[in-house]
Amino acid sequence: MNIRQTLIAGANSLSVFAALVALWQLVLWIFRVPAYMLPSPWAVARAVDARLPSLAIAFAITGEEALGGLLASIAAGVGIALIFAQSRWIRRMLYPYTLLLQTVPIVAIAPLILMWVGSGTASVTLIAFIISLAPVIANTTQGLVSVEENMVHLFLMHNASSMQLLFKLRLPHAVPSLFVGIRIASGIAVIGAITGELYAGSSRVGEGGLGYSILYASSQLQTDYLFALVLAATVLGFSFFFLVMFFEWYFLHRWHESARKPEVE
């Protein structure tokens, strides 16, 4: 995409945004919605401006929890995938349990984690970790085992050791799939952190991440601040998405066909 096209695309996105805000304001005028139900765009903007420091703190706390959970998922997920890649037998035996990770509703186990780990950042990070782990395991394993047979034969013909097969063939081959897993996991980790905070919010009253603050703002009927928090949560999700896209591009763009540029298409 050249600069002109980028500018046009950017301008188009901005006009969509402006149209949505206008529609929002129109709904307020026509239906006379009270401010505690739906604040005006202007009121939300004022809330963002007035409470920027506490928004930033909430953003940072949730960001840290989600990032912690995601990094733990990548480390543990790759480790587990390396074990899974060793034999079909191991995969058959253990794979059902990764499905369990994916299907167990987080709201059901959150109270347990809260009971075991206590409230605060640690249990929220743990929740973000648990629900973002499965896609990393599944995709990395897929990448490790889907190496072409002839590639393996080539390595065998040069008397490659099993370590060489793993680190010079299977692992690099799995990197594109790993990134598919990380991309999915990054979105889930953010959702996990916010959901986790609804349960395990904060160890201190009045101070916590986005999820905790959303709960707090709604109980206080501070709807304009609630909207500002939702906006911040969206920005956080986007930041993770672009961060992962950037790393994916950085590591893969020279050799992999599917590596996309960090841009919204």
Add this chain to the structure above:
Amino acid sequence: MTLEVTVPEVQLSGVSKHYRDGPAVLHNIDLTIAKGEFVSLIGPSGCGKSTVLKLISGLTSPSSGTILVDGMTPKNARETISYIFQDATLLPWRTVRRNVALGMELEGTSGDRREAKTSELLELVGLREVSGAFPRELSGGMKMRVSIARALTTNPRLLLMDEPFGALDEMSRDRLNEELLRIRAEQKWTAVFVTHSVAEAVFLSTRIVILAAKPGRVQTMISVDWPQPRTASLRSMPLFEELTSDVSRALREARSE
């Protein structure tokens, strides 16, 4: 009459192969390949010609019969064998240069020697200028050159090639055929070459083995006694036409049985 003391490069005696309880892929193959020969295997699909290469390389074991490579079992002889596959089997995350060096890297060749040998072979196959490129940036023919260079870095005495030029257009194929012979004239390895193309087999080989299918077996062999070095002009000589039609006829017979 002189006493034959040279150990053949490859010797298959009474080799049969079947997978599990399936029908025989190969039945009772006897084939001796002397050092320095260039033998092409050609035959209808299902005749097991690729399986012959897998057996010689030790990537698969025969159900019965014995295989010796330079007097050793295939697995013990692996250091002297290089295998070139139909697809170039390049690692897409490595540059051309590092792909060529892969075989030596796996076998633990020291860094200095590896660098020198890599440069030498990149030069030999005419890829010096693209040594920093990634495989996705190369044409099919260039990828195959990388594959050939990689195979030659470990100084093989036996080169096994499984339809290496099968996916290329005719022009690239002809050029690579000529280059293969040019390199062979310098390096003197023995070659076993699987192909679908009669013209390719006639141009390259010192001997053509025609296989029949179901079960795979040796139908007949045709020697190609041509002077070396061979050049592109051979393709337009009457003798070439004659041999090509001989091989085609033998192939038709193999298919009709």
